Amino acid sequence: MNLDFDINQFMEDFSKNCNKVQVKKFNKGEVITNYIQKRNQFCMLMEGSADLVRYDYNGNKTIIEHFTKGNAFGEIFYTINTNNEFFVEAKKLSKVLFFKYDDIKTMCSKNCTFHRSLEEKLPEIILNKVIDLNTRIELLTKRTIRDKLLGYFSTLSTRTFSKTITLEMSLTNLADYLSVDRSAMMRELRDLKEEGFIKKVGDKIVLLHK
Amino acid sequence: MNLDFDINQFMEDFSKNCNKVQVKKFNKGEVITNYIQKRNQFCMLMEGSADLVRYDYNGNKTIIEHFTKGNAFGEIFYTINTNNEFFVEAKKLSKVLFFKYDDIKTMCSKNCTFHRSLEEKLPEIILNKVIDLNTRIELLTKRTIRDKLLGYFSTLSTRTFSKTITLEMSLTNLADYLSVDRSAMMRELRDLKEEGFIKKVGDKIVLLHK
């Protein structure tokens, strides 16, 4: 199996070849889309990064997902059960590709490159998302803050083939991503340093003996 | 969009029409598959129910996913980062459809019903899984045992359009599913009863004023 086709090239081609696809840019902090109604919306991040954020009734913020180049998101993937607030927020200047899921199959038998190609790649794209979500579930099911941190570091380390990792987000956001209290996480991070599991070098973290 | 095509009929047809598909039965407690190597394995549950289970280094059990009729699972969806033990265990007498993901595209241009149909349905099947996983993440990111319980009940309630719900698993397993300590969960369950959020009637739970 090959999940590693060139998703970037793919998105470039799409955005140029089909009039059912929209491309929009968003500045840091802007809301890309919110999850309220079922609009069949399917989005892909072409540039930048973004978070799917939830605020619960207590004002607790949770980063449900973190998206980087090539990731898919949108209401098509989500069923909202609660009345909490959900939205996707750009963390950097971002370029996003929008289309309706229904459009993939219902139109363009007239050989639009976009449609043929998307239909072919769709399983791979969604499968990538499944793998990301499973990785996330593995993290969230860890019982302690320590295990969540080490699990997160280990995922980054595996992804980049390096024991020296660069966090993709601020520590404040990491706490929201791991769904734990920030100060408790900071405490754990200090302990991990003191006990020699990790080392901080500038803005990077080095994983020591496991 | 229609995610609700007849997945059962679909699986029946497959199991009869293609020699690359295997169907096996498993008794309660038997291991259906384990997640160790990358074998491109794609499975679908035709009958029964099953759990994807992880045991960590402390012997803590976590139910990573719970599968019922129509759900897809298998290594194709999963990247194991840890050296923990992962396997799928039948919870009832179950019938499982097995095939290799690669087989979907690489063979049978000779019009095998299975292949044409599977290629068409694949995005929907995987999309269903994404939605399940997102629902699961929403639960796991809730901060307290109370919120996890209420969230779980609420999901079941929405699914069955009823305030009276039947748990899909034992309370012991529910604790493993919510990734919390069983006795702490029982305590919370008692408090929810005492505070009038829920009521137990036989093996059913009734959700009262929210």
Add this chain to the structure above:
DNA sequence: ACAAAATAGTTGCAAATGCAACAAAAACTT
């Protein structure tokens, strides 16, 4: 029908986590 196993239910106590509040440092703005 009986024994064995699994599940439900409970409790005291220890440990982990969350909350609130603050100071220092770093990163953005204009």
Add this chain to the structure above:
DNA sequence: AAGTTTTTGTTGCATTTGCAACTATTTTGT
């Protein structure tokens, strides 16, 4: 370059959760 905002880092204390251990009840297997 100065002011503002965000992030990092820390602490004391309250609350929640986990752990261990045990009994009662229900389910399962033979």
